[in-house]
Amino acid sequence: xxxxxxxxxxxxxxxxxxxxxxxxxxxxxxxxxxxxxxxxxxxxxxxxxxxxxxxxxxxxxxxxxxxxxxxxxxxxxxxxxxxxxxxxxxxxxxxxxxxxxxxxxxxxxxxxxxxxxxxxxxxxxxxxxxxxxxxxxxxxxxxxxxxx
Amino acid sequence: xxxxxxxxxxxxxxxxxxxxxxxxxxxxxxxxxxxxxxxxxxxxxxxxxxxxxxxxxxxxxxxxxxxxxxxxxxxxxxxxxxxxxxxxxxxxxxxxxxxxxxxxxxxxxxxxxxxxxxxxxxxxxxxxxxxxxxxxxxxxxxxxxxxxxxxxxxxxxxxxxxxxxxxxxxxxxxxxxxxxxxxxxx
Numbered sequence: 001x002x003x004x005x006x007x008x009x010x011x012x013x014x015x016x017x018x019x020x021x022x023x024x025x026x027x028x029x030x031x032x033x034x035x036x037x038x039x040x041x042x043x044x045x046x047x048x049x050x051x052x053x054x055x056x057x058x059x060x061x062x063x064x065x066x067x068x069x070x071x072x073x074x075x076x077x078x079x080x081x082x083x084x085x086x087x088x089x090x091x092x093x094x095x096x097x098x099x100x101x102x103x104x105x106x107x108x109x110x111x112x113x114x115x116x117x118x119x120x121x122x123x124x125x126x127x128x129x130x131x132x133x134x135x136x137x138x139x140x141x142x143x144x145x146x147x148x
Numbered sequence: 149x150x151x152x153x154x155x156x157x158x159x160x161x162x163x164x165x166x167x168x169x170x171x172x173x174x175x176x177x178x179x180x181x182x183x184x185x186x187x188x189x190x191x192x193x194x195x196x197x198x199x200x201x202x203x204x205x206x207x208x209x210x211x212x213x214x215x216x217x218x219x220x221x222x223x224x225x226x227x228x229x230x231x232x233x234x235x236x237x238x239x240x241x242x243x244x245x246x247x248x249x250x251x252x253x254x255x256x257x258x259x260x261x262x263x264x265x266x267x268x269x270x271x272x273x274x275x276x277x278x279x280x281x282x283x284x285x286x287x288x289x290x291x292x293x294x295x296x297x298x299x300x301x302x303x304x305x306x307x308x309x310x311x312x313x314x315x316x317x318x319x320x321x322x323x324x325x326x327x328x329x330x331x332x333x334x
Binding site: 017020021024025027028031032034035039049051052053054055056057060063111113116117118119120121122123125126129130132133134136138139140141142143144145146 | 174178189279
């Protein structure tokens with residue numbers, strides 16, 4: 001009897017938790033560094049195409065997105081093809097030049113990622129590319145998903 | 149006198165809730181983070197056209213013209229070609245040195261230029277498929293060259309190279325894809 005009691009009293013082992021805040025902080029800093037907070041609300045439909053020979057964009061901070069696709073009017077109702085940069089629809093394509101030039105001044109190694117709806121036509125894409133050439137943002141990327 | 153002062157208890161900030169605060173922030177960032185990496189086909193656009201400087205002279209045989217027309221049909225140097233055949237044709241065109249030195253194909257892989265032109269009504273996904281095939285052709289060429297010289301696949305080799313300038317395979321097969329000036333009309 002006394003044997004058991006003795007054992008019970010002695011066995012009070014604890015996991016040391018003093019280092020826990022440090023570990024948590026490490027994780028926290030990792031996620032803070034990797035997070036890109038800005039997300040836009042899409043006003044155009046962007047269903048990406050799929051391709052096989054694609055590359056990853058490692059530095060997400062260098063990337064600026066241009067969305068091209070049919071405008072979302074209502075539930076499953078789509079309007080004409082429009083261009084969206086950040087949160088705004090672009091009324092005239094000439095504006096792209098100014099916007100992208102300003103972005104290029106901020107980030108000289110800018111990569112423009114074109115997120116184009118799969119049912120778009122090349123005319124709009126070419127027009128946007130011409131504006132990008134005028135702006136001097138020559139590094140572009142056609143956003144595609146990996147082929148399954 | 150001094151000794152007495154030192155014995156006084158030091159004021160401490162309670163730090164037991166530090167972990168809780170850190171956890172809260174951690175959970176917030178965990179939820180907000182998007183892990184999915186962006187993938188795509190990279191390309192460098194040509195600088196805007198300049199009226200004063202004429203385009204550099206290119207020999208006809210070093211240029212492969214790929215036209216994707218408004219019906220989504222692919223024409224290579226004027227011949228209609230299926231999208232699935234583009235890869236084969238590009239490999240043949242770029243890697244002429246290894247073959248019979250045909251006078252119709254490129255002088256060397258370094259000189260080979262693939263020019264891509266589209267019409268306004270060209271479907272975007274056909275264009276991307278075609279671009280994908282061209283990239284696939286170069287990946288194939290680089291892979292086989294890398295296997296021959298180093299015995300590893302190209303992606304493994306390029307990972308082991310520290311500076312891009314040292315990448316021998318890339319210098320052997322530089323990807324010269326040019327986007328042609330789009331037609332202003334139609």
